[in-house]
Amino acid sequence: MTLRATTFIVVGLTFAIYITIAIMARAKSTSDFYVAGKGVHPVLNGMATAADWMSAASFISMAGLIAFMGYDACAYLMGWTGGYVLLAMCLAPYLRKFGKFTVPEFIGDRYYSHAARLVAVLCLITCSITYVIGQMKGIGVAFSRFLEVEFSTGLFCGMGIVFIYAVLGGMKGITYTQIAQYCVLIFAYTVPAIFIGFQMTGNPVPQLALGSELSDGSGMYLLEKLNTICVDLGFAAYTAQKWSTWNVFLLTFSLMVGTAGLPHVIIRFFTVPKVRDARFSTGWALVFISILYTTAPAVGAMARTNLMNTIQIGPVGSPTGNLLYADRPSWFTNWEKTGLLVWEDKNHDGRIQYYGKNKEFAKKAESFGWKGNEMIKVDRDIMVLANPEIANLPFWVIALVAAGGIAAALSTAAGLLLAISSSISHDVLKSVFMKHIDEKQELLASRIAMAVAICVAGWLGLNPPGFAAQVVALAFGLAASSIFPVLMMGIFSKKVNRAGAIAGMLTGIGSTLLYIFLYNGWFFIKGTAPFANTAENWFLGINPQSFGAVGAILNFVVAFAVSSMTEPVPEHIQHLVEDIRIPKGAGAATGH
Amino acid sequence: MTNGEAYWNKNLKLMIGCLIVWFIVSFGFGILLVGPLNNISLGGYPLGFWFAQQGSMYVFVCLIFFYANTMSKYDREFDLEEE
Numbered sequence: 206m207t208l209r210a211t212t213f214i215v216v217g218l219t220f221a222i223y224i225t226i227a228i229m230a231r232a233k234s235t236s237d238f239y240v241a242g243k244g245v246h247p248v249l250n251g252m253a254t255a256a257d258w259m260s261a262a263s264f265i266s267m268a269g270l271i272a273f274m275g276y277d278a279c280a281y282l283m284g285w286t287g288g289y290v291l292l293a294m295c296l297a298p299y300l301r302k303f304g305k306f307t308v309p310e311f312i313g314d315r316y317y318s319h320a321a322r323l324v325a326v327l328c329l330i331t332c333s334i335t336y337v338i339g340q341m342k343g344i345g346v347a348f349s350r351f352l353e354v355e356f357s358t359g360l361f362c363g364m365g366i367v368f369i370y371a372v373l374g375g376m377k378g379i380t381y382t383q384i385a386q387y388c389v390l391i392f393a394y395t396v397p398a399i400f401i402g403f404q405m406t407g408n409p410v411p412q413l414a415l416g417s418e419l420s421d422g423s424g425m426y427l428l429e430k431l432n433t434i435c436v437d438l439g440f441a442a443y444t445a446q447k448w449s450t451w452n453v454f455l456l457t458f459s460l461m462v463g464t465a466g467l468p469h470v471i472i473r474f475f476t477v478p479k480v481r482d483a484r485f486s487t488g489w490a491l492v493f494i495s496i497l498y499t500t501a502p503a504v505g506a507m508a509r510t511n512l513m514n515t516i517q518i519g520p521v522g523s524p525t526g527n528l529l530y531a532d533r534p535s536w537f538t539n540w541e542k543t544g545l546l547v548w549e550d551k552n553h554d555g556r557i558q559y560y561g562k563n564k565e566f567a568k569k570a571e572s573f574g575w576k577g578n579e580m581i582k583v584d585r586d587i588m589v590l591a592n593p594e595i596a597n598l599p600f601w602v603i604a605l606v607a608a609g610g611i612a613a614a615l616s617t618a619a620g621l622l623l624a625i626s627s628s629i630s631h632d633v634l635k636s637v638f639m640k641h642i643d644e645k646q647e648l649l650a651s652r653i654a655m656a657v658a659i660c661v662a663g664w665l666g667l668n669p670p671g672f673a674a675q676v677v678a679l680a681f682g683l684a685a686s687s688i689f690p691v692l693m694m695g696i697f698s699k700k701v702n703r704a705g706a707i708a709g710m711l712t713g714i715g716s717t718l719l720y721i722f723l724y725n726g727w728f729f730i731k732g733t734a735p736f737a738n739t740a741e742n743w744f745l746g747i748n749p750q751s752f753g754a755v756g757a758i759l760n761f762v763v764a765f766a767v768s769s770m771t772e773p774v775p776e777h778i779q780h781l782v783e784d785i786r787i788p789k790g791a792g793a794a795t796g797h
Numbered sequence: 798m799t800n801g802e803a804y805w806n807k808n809l810k811l812m813i814g815c816l817i818v819w820f821i822v823s824f825g826f827g828i829l830l831v832g833p834l835n836n837i838s839l840g841g842y843p844l845g846f847w848f849a850q851q852g853s854m855y856v857f858v859c860l861i862f863f864y865a866n867t868m869s870k871y872d873r874e875f876d877l878e879e880e
Binding site for chain 1: 815816842843847857862865868869
């Protein structure tokens with residue numbers, strides 16, 4: 206059987222599972238639709254949260270990012286996991302106790318203001334839409350690559366599938382499908398890592414293999430060997446720090462706070478039966494996420510080692526030390542076809558030279574007769590997908606990786622779309638503009654809102670306003686600077702009032718948007734940026750990606766300052782705050 | 798001080814304690830002190846690198862479960878459990 210046929214079967218089979226689950230778990234009430242009737246077991250909810258959280262970026266891009274960034278990629282690893290600690294201790298249990306359906310609903314009630322609720326909806330939609338664009342693009346790429354169709358066809362297929370199970374199933378359907386998707390994606394991620402780790406070090410646990418001795422008889426540790434390979438070829442050592450400590454610190458902080466403020470993650474903790482389940486469920490979510498996140502550094506390091514060893518077959522500088530282009534393996538040829546791997550024979554010797562930009566090494570390279578790095582393009586995103594091919598694993602493993610990537614993108618897109626549609630139907634229509642609609646009409650409205658959101662996201666996926674990475678960074682910055690601070694102050698302070706909250710949210714989101722646009726162009730339109738996006742131009746050396754941390758601090762400061770100058774918080778709101786701080790009397794969720 | 802306030806104060810203390818550990822392992826060991834810690838090795842890992850790419854995540858998981866367990870104990874102690 207060919208690889209294509211195997212992929213069709215594996216991907217088709219997983220879809221059949223998702224859709225069957227969605228139909229069986231169809232939502233019958235608004236409570237089912239928004240929060241799965243609050244009846245999801247904490248371990249299962251944790252698993253669903255993990256699938257919701259781990260997007261195409263985590264599955265496909267992260268290991269590649271680590272492979273080429275080395276140590277510095279720890280900002281992503283710690284940032285995207287450390288946020289769950291904040292979530293478990295600062296937000297999840299209290300928001301569950303509050304017992305409503307959406308994040309803006311909490312903000313509207315706590316700050317006793319429709320205006321605050323609408324500002325929150327605005328923040329939520331801005332960051333969810335920016336995030337979903339990246340997912341739609343990921344879905345398009347995954348479908349078009351593995352089904353061998355045009356990018357746009359791939360994207361439409363993906364939209365159709367999301368439409369069926371998100372619109373029909375609501376939160377209940379999405380939760381149970383996400384559990385299935387988690388199983389598919391984690392299996393697909395770890396199986397190749399186990400195989401490759403075992404091949405290289407004899408240790409089948411990837412987390413341990415990364416710190417083990419190589420089984421090639423050299424007696425060297427994997428990381429030690431990788432450092433040597435990198436330095437010998439003029440790259441920076443793998444475990445060395447390349448960014449400034451300040452930027453690693455700020456980016457980590459920004460991603461942590463952003464993670465805790467992403468609305469589609471927060472609403473997951475409204476679906477568990479009790480307050481104590483919300484605490485444990487965050488822990489379980491992090492367990493399931495960490496399985497992938499601790500495997501990724503091993504995948505990255507091993508992929509980098511394999512790539513370098515494939516090209517540099519002998520000692521550096523010896524005439525036969527580099528791979529003959531004619532002898533290149535089949536995965537190399539396959540990825541060349543996609544344009545994501547590009548080679549150019551600069552010194553016309555028919556061999557591949559791949560080396561770094563280090564000045565000292567450049568002199569040495571000249572003496573070898575090398576005329577520049579010949580691997581013009583090695584796209585980071587191909588690492589996870591190419592890894593099983595590089596290690597010669599069977600077809601079914603490669604097909605499984607395709608299914609895993611698609612599962613990761615679909616589950617995240619569905620969760621985001623639900624967060625968007627529920628805030629439109631519940632927070633905007635039901636609470637402000639059409640107060641008298643009944644439950645059935647509200648359900649219909651949220652399904653229509655979701656269908657519209659899918660179309661908008663699909664259109665934006667076809668015409669992305671910038672690189673996916675830029676857009677995703679914006680989403681985190683926005684969540685960090687607007688939603689997280691206002692939720693935290695709502696729980697931990699009785700002094701912050703509605704004027705403070707609104708001013709804080711607007712300052713946070715406004716300053717972050719402004720800073721990002723200053724360096725990336727207004728609304729990401731190329732050529733409109735007042736400043737070049739380079740380290741010398743950054744204000745106090747702050748990377749626009751990490752500005753969310755500063756925006757969050759501004760949000761806190763402004764909210765407290767404005768609150769101290771305006772009216773005190775009404776008595777009944779102070780009682781509400783006292784009430785959400787204790788678990789007793791949570792009961793079932795109510796929408797009103 | 799009411800029962801609820803006493804419970805809240807204990808919760809805050811526990812939370813701050815956990816967040817200090819959270820900060821030390823990630824920002825402390827993984828970022829600020831990564832240079833000196835890399836002189837120590839843990840198997841084939843330089844220790845600072847291990848904290849940054851592996852260890853901090855294990856600690857995060859343990860912290861959440863420790864917090865959740867202790868809070869369940871407090872819920873019972875102050876008789877504020879859900880029915």
